[in-house]
Amino acid sequence: MSEFARLEEKLAKLRQRERIAGEGRKLRGKGGDALLAALVAEIDETILPRRLSLVTPQGPVHLAVANRRLQALLAPVPGSLPEGLADHALPDIEDPKLAELGQSLKTLLAEAENIPVTARRLDRAFGSDIGVPAVQLPRIWTVAQPTAAKPDDILSGFLADLGDAALAWLRIEGEEVTLQGGEEAAVAALSEQAAIFLDSYFGKFDAAYREPSLACGTVIAPADGSANAVFFVEIGEFSAIIHAPAAQMPSIASDWQRRVAE
Amino acid sequence: MDITAELDAMRVDVQGCALVAYTDLSSQLVLSTSAAANPVQEEMNALSQAAHLALDGAIAEGAAVSWGGETPAELAFLMTGAEVRLFLRSPANSSEALIAVCAPDVDLERAVSEARATLARIGGQG
DSSP states (O other), X not given: OGGXXXXXXXXXXXXXXXXXXXXXXXXXXXXXXXXXXXXXXXXXXXXXXXXXXXXXXXXXXXXXXXXXXXXXXXXXOOTTSOGGGBTOOOOSTTOHHHHHHHHHHHHHTTTOEEEEEEEEEOSSOOOTTOOEEGGGHHHHHTOOOOOSOOHHXXXXXXXXXXXXXXXXXXXXXXXXXXXXXXXXXXXXXXXHHHHHHHHHHHHHHHHXXXXXXXXXXXXEEESOTTSEEEEEEEETTEEEEEEEEGGGHHHHHHHHHHHHOO | OOHHHHHHHHHHHSTTEEEXXXXXXXXXXXXXXXXXXXXXXXXXXXXXXHHHXXXXXXXXXXHHGGGTSSSOEEEEEEEESSOEEEEEEOSSOTTEXXXXXXXXXXXXXXXXXXXXXXXXXXXXXX
């Protein structure tokens, strides 16, 4: 992946701008069971270390999450949550405070509906052995397993189905290019040009997208239908940048939207 | 037909299209609008700003290197799970563009085709 070193260096700098600070969305559902299940899905989509903040009717609840694991409830906590749960690192599913946290959150969210949630960079590091995998939380919290397709599966399916419609594409996770498609020269050109596009995209993201959304897709195309156009997709913490002929973009973009439309 | 009537016609013809507007990219002002419900001015200002960013502004400039950078962007989509915003530059007046706000699963090929036809008719009136 050394040919992507410059792009990954640029991505690392762009991520430092902390766009995630303004990246809010909602846990959708009504009542404790539904909202806790939505929280599990949110944890399952969070790979990089993040402080997830839920805006509940009784005040904000902050959670440390990384690598699809719930690591801790962070202080300060609303008055209705036991103080003893705050800042307690959760090593595994056997920790009795995990069940207590689930029950406390369920009670706190009993009357709530569609809770806003924001993700910020986590400023406190927990050990890599700390955290309960999201996939284990439904059993201990007695809530439904998330059934919606996962962001990485959605992106993988979309990229796999691109076929010859795209000239080149790069899949990006966090700050790394993890997969590529297309002929070598086209991929090399895309990796060169992607940094320029992403610099302007991240710089103006908040002006272009004012409503939070799990998935965003941006197409910019010239009038010449045979010339390269750019398609950048983001879903959760996964993204991809695609070069394809401008004339193909409405079809490619429609395919993406079919997978992410709410 | 006047411009508003053309925008009305496109909004009706494209299923899932809630708003169609005609904007001046340089001044970032909406010149004419057709909408199912009266949009608030703040929403129109945001759409004009987004059209500028995607066709003439920083995001367009960042993308243009992909096609050599000698011609401006003509078409842009800004899409979320909740909606699609389509921006298409007028062939008759490059500082003007059509904006459409549509459902997230709108048929984009049809929407772009209708937008081109609408702009051709609007340009023909000049």
